[in-house]
Amino acid sequence: MKFPIIILILLALVSCKQTKENEVSSPPALKELRLTFGVYTTDKPTDVVAQFRPLLNRLEQKLTADLEQDVKIKIDITASYQAAIKNIAEGRADFARFGPASYILAKQQNEEIQIIAIESNKGKKTFQGVIVVHQDSPIQSLAELKNKSFAFGNEKSTIGRYLAQELLLENGIKCSDLISYDYLGRHDAVGSAVGARRFDAGALKEGTFKKLVAKGTPIRVLSSFKNVTKPWITHSEISPSVLEALRKALLSIEDGEALEALGKQGFLKGSDSDYSIIRQSMLNNAAFMGKE
Structure with missing residues (x-):
């Protein structure tokens, strides 16, 4: 009777030793960090996800x-520019990709918002x-748009409103x-509304124009104008280590497929002064609206 008991004790000791060895050899579980990326719908939500998800997947790997x-x-895709601006200004989104005008409006609500990098x-x-x-x-010139109908984008859009209206004012x-x-x-x-003749003219970004034309939308360019590329920004409460890791990750992104989905070639260092021209166009908007 004693012999089987000794065997059982030895088996238990071996099992305990193996368990301890496994505990030592297994790497500790990584702490989880969840970040929310904010963006608004300039195009269909499904297109927005397809545009950003590949790059965000690459960012996850680099940050990890x-x-x-x-x-x-x-x-987090918001239906309106206003909601996205509020989310980043109040810290409900950890970082975001905005158009220049939306960045300026968010900065007005929270001066501590920082630029991570710009496209x-x-x-x-x-x-x-x-x-x-x-x-x-x-119609062959901007001057001929007098007494015509015009489709703008969002009321907070850099291209869809501020720069387009400034160009009209200049003409x-x-x-x-x-x-x-x-x-x-x-x-x-x-673009679709102009193609359907519901408006005589409209303002949109060149990338969307090209996509619509490729799908058969019957529109052509009357005039073009420059805009500053979009900033990726972060709210004021994000930790310095996460901010630096985000900046490092964006500036080092070389994933061709991810960048192609976004329609950009990478990221550059940026500062608030890059958007001075946009800030001025927003100040000039009162003249277009006849409020001066």
Whole structure:
């Protein structure tokens, strides 16, 4: 009877030793860090996810390695610019990608908002916005838009409102000179509305214009104008280590597929002064609206 008992004791000791060895050899579980990435709908929400998810996946990998934490990034797509601005200003989004005007408006609500990096367009900090008309439209100049209808994007949009309205003003057209105008919210909605002849002209970003034309939307460029590329920003309460890791990750991104989905070639260092021209166009907007 004693022999089986001794065997059982020995087996128990071996099992205990193996358990301890496994505990020593297994790496400790990484702490989890969850971040929320904020963006608003300039195009269809499904297109927005397809545009950003590949890059965010790459960011998760880089941040996990750098911070030694298991980093997960959730996309929060808001239906309005205002909601996205409020989320980043109040810290409900950890970082975000905004247009220049939305960044300036968010900065007005929270001065501590910081730029992580700004998007590179073939090594430059600028890209094109366009004013389009129907492909068969007889309109050939901006001056001919007087007494015509115009589709703008969102009321907080850099291209869809501020820069487009400043360009119209430079060509002698105020809002009172248009027979009608409306804010349609999204760049693709503007292009589609002009293509369907519901408006004589409209303002949208060049990338969306190209996508619509490729799908058969009958629109052409009447005029183009420069805009500053979009900043990626973070709220004031984010830890310095996470901010630095985000900046390092963005500036070192070389994943071709992820960047292609975003439609950019990488990221550049940026500062608030890069957006001075946009800030000035917003100040000039009162003249277009006839409030001066």
